[in-house]
Amino acid sequence: MSETMTAETADHPGARPAANERGRANHKASSIEMQGLHKRFGRDTVALDGVDLDIRAGEFFTLLGPSGCGKTTLLRILAGLEEPDAGSLVVGGKNITETPPHQRSVNTVFQSYALFPHLSVRENLAFGLKMRGMPAAERHTKVDEIADFIKLGDLVDRHVDQLSGGQRQRIALARALICEPDVLLLDEPLSALDAGLRSQLQVELLRVQKRLGMTFVFVTHDQQEAMVMSDRIAVLNGGTIQQVGAPREVYERPVNAFVARFMGHDNLYTISARKSDRLITALGELTAEDAGNGELLLIRPETLDLLPGAVEGPNHLTATVAERLYRGSHAEFRLAIGNTTLQATVNNRGRHLPEVGETVTVAVAPEDLVTLHE
Amino acid sequence: MRKRTLARGLAGIWWVTLFFLYAPLFVIVLFSFNSANSTAVFENFSLAWYRRLFGNEQIINAFGNSLVLAVSSSIIALVIGCLIGYGMYRHRHRKLGWLIVLIYLPIVLPDIVFGISEMTFFVQIHDWTGLLQPGLGTMIIAHVTFQIPFVALIVYSRFVGLDPTLFEAAKDLYASPIKRVVHFMVPTIKPALISAFFLSFTLSIDDFVISFFTAGPESATLPIYIWSAIKKGVTPEINAIATLMIGAVAMAAIFSMLFNRQGRR
Numbered sequence: 001m002s003e004t005m006t007a008e009t010a011d012h013p014g015a016r017p018a019a020n021e022r023g024r025a026n027h028k029a030s031s032i033e034m035q036g037l038h039k040r041f042g043r044d045t046v047a048l049d050g051v052d053l054d055i056r057a058g059e060f061f062t063l064l065g066p067s068g069c070g071k072t073t074l075l076r077i078l079a080g081l082e083e084p085d086a087g088s089l090v091v092g093g094k095n096i097t098e099t100p101p102h103q104r105s106v107n108t109v110f111q112s113y114a115l116f117p118h119l120s121v122r123e124n125l126a127f128g129l130k131m132r133g134m135p136a137a138e139r140h141t142k143v144d145e146i147a148d149f150i151k152l153g154d155l156v157d158r159h160v161d162q163l164s165g166g167q168r169q170r171i172a173l174a175r176a177l178i179c180e181p182d183v184l185l186l187d188e189p190l191s192a193l194d195a196g197l198r199s200q201l202q203v204e205l206l207r208v209q210k211r212l213g214m215t216f217v218f219v220t221h222d223q224q225e226a227m228v229m230s231d232r233i234a235v236l237n238g239g240t241i242q243q244v245g246a247p248r249e250v251y252e253r254p255v256n257a258f259v260a261r262f263m264g265h266d267n268l269y270t271i272s273a274r275k276s277d278r279l280i281t282a283l284g285e286l287t288a289e290d291a292g293n294g295e296l297l298l299i300r301p302e303t304l305d306l307l308p309g310a311v312e313g314p315n316h317l318t319a320t321v322a323e324r325l326y327r328g329s330h331a332e333f334r335l336a337i338g339n340t341t342l343q344a345t346v347n348n349r350g351r352h353l354p355e356v357g358e359t360v361t362v363a364v365a366p367e368d369l370v371t372l373h374e
Numbered sequence: 375m376r377k378r379t380l381a382r383g384l385a386g387i388w389w390v391t392l393f394f395l396y397a398p399l400f401v402i403v404l405f406s407f408n409s410a411n412s413t414a415v416f417e418n419f420s421l422a423w424y425r426r427l428f429g430n431e432q433i434i435n436a437f438g439n440s441l442v443l444a445v446s447s448s449i450i451a452l453v454i455g456c457l458i459g460y461g462m463y464r465h466r467h468r469k470l471g472w473l474i475v476l477i478y479l480p481i482v483l484p485d486i487v488f489g490i491s492e493m494t495f496f497v498q499i500h501d502w503t504g505l506l507q508p509g510l511g512t513m514i515i516a517h518v519t520f521q522i523p524f525v526a527l528i529v530y531s532r533f534v535g536l537d538p539t540l541f542e543a544a545k546d547l548y549a550s551p552i553k554r555v556v557h558f559m560v561p562t563i564k565p566a567l568i569s570a571f572f573l574s575f576t577l578s579i580d581d582f583v584i585s586f587f588t589a590g591p592e593s594a595t596l597p598i599y600i601w602s603a604i605k606k607g608v609t610p611e612i613n614a615i616a617t618l619m620i621g622a623v624a625m626a627a628i629f630s631m632l633f634n635r636q637g638r639r
Contacts, residue, residue, distance in 0.1 A: 079542075079546055080545070080546075081545065081546070100545075101542075102545050102546075102547075102548045102553075103548075106546075107546055108546045110539045110543060111539075112539050114539040114543035115543075116543070116544075116558065116562070117536075117540075118562045118564070119561075127547050127549075128547035128548050130557070131548040131549045131550075131553055131557065175547070179547070
């Protein structure tokens, strides 16, 4: 769990790209305000149960959650493909709750790509412009421009069924971008691709978004992907928003057990007693600093230090190595402490990595402890 | 060894089947070029029967009727069947069991039952209202009714084979409802439409039983003419008509197949 690097290292968050960059970045971005969105399917299935959400102009915003959490329904409401039962949707200051999809300046990159099989790649790219009544010559120029921008090369003159998955994905992205919408929606666009291509396209997608400064709303169930890509993330569960924040915030300070588990955390312990900053859990007694008043203690595996042997000290726990997973750059440990276990991740800096059965001491920094609610 | 015998046996069934399917057609085509007035002994190659055929006004009329009937009924069936096929697709998630049976019924119903009931129905309406005088009009209605199920099913299966998000992509890319029909739906199912048209055309040209019961005195089609002519015995002239029909139907069938294959590409 050391891959917490976010887009911030590559690009300053929120920084607007230079206005003259390829002449494309001057596109105006729109903010989105959602208020009290409700949606149910049939009688019993509640897809959205009161969603209030503000998305800033030019933001790469991700809706993250397990399947059935409402993230796709929310995206479809933004696209106009689904009508909310209640609530309002304002994009760029305009209330478009009732506007049909073909009249919204919102475009979608679909999970299945949805390229028209009866059209060539070029005609697919020009479809939106043609429907909006742009003359053929102008459309041709626009297609060449976007092909250059997304680096499609000679793909433009192929037939749709001659394309690979990754190529289809890029055509689908280009087909949506060419319309220069106020907001671009992406419905798990990378989920059908293999891991290598996927991370390559993640980077590409991120660069495109930064260069255009367009508002992107991205749906995924993959928390790693969400952290890499997003300026901010909304975690959804059961049709409600659990937490909204920057990737570091959501990962390092999850507000509840659901968010913590969904972000990949396993080290959650019920606090049985607390005396100011001293927390008693199944692990023993630990001193925390500024940990909040939740009833669960979260310990991130990568904040732990392992010392060989039993070493007495403040916030030191004596443990036995139950399992070691060597991963090259780092190693993951499952440690037995009393009747419970603790996960720890240690960077491989060439030093001694404890073996299974070895007694170690876990050193916990008070400021790394976080408490949260169930 | 045993495997080889089995394979040979299966191949044998195939060749015997082909023989019984195509030998009679071959004989008819062959004897249509016979110079003698015989359907048993082939003398010399000749186009005499074809010349006689094109000089026969009754045949030319019947051919014209067949063509008008096939083209107009196929066009009408295409439009209505297409709408029904789309409707079936749109409402495919509801329970449609009985509706599907309603659509299928004319396909499985014996033609003779269908023909007789159409005739009775048309005669009654004619008695009450004076409308629906037996003739080309009633034949077109009858043909359209048996063509519609085929068109609807072809169109429906084409729509079912599409990625449903294509409809959403069209909406998302600024296509209004009318533009969606013109620029997305019709072009997408075009191969199915062409294939359905040729199939309807073939069914109509082919049909004898239903045409026979719904025809008027002036509206004999080629099959009806052949049937009445054959009462005087099979002449090489009939062979010539049959040969032309084989050619026409084969062409329609090939077109239908080609376009359908293109659509499935």
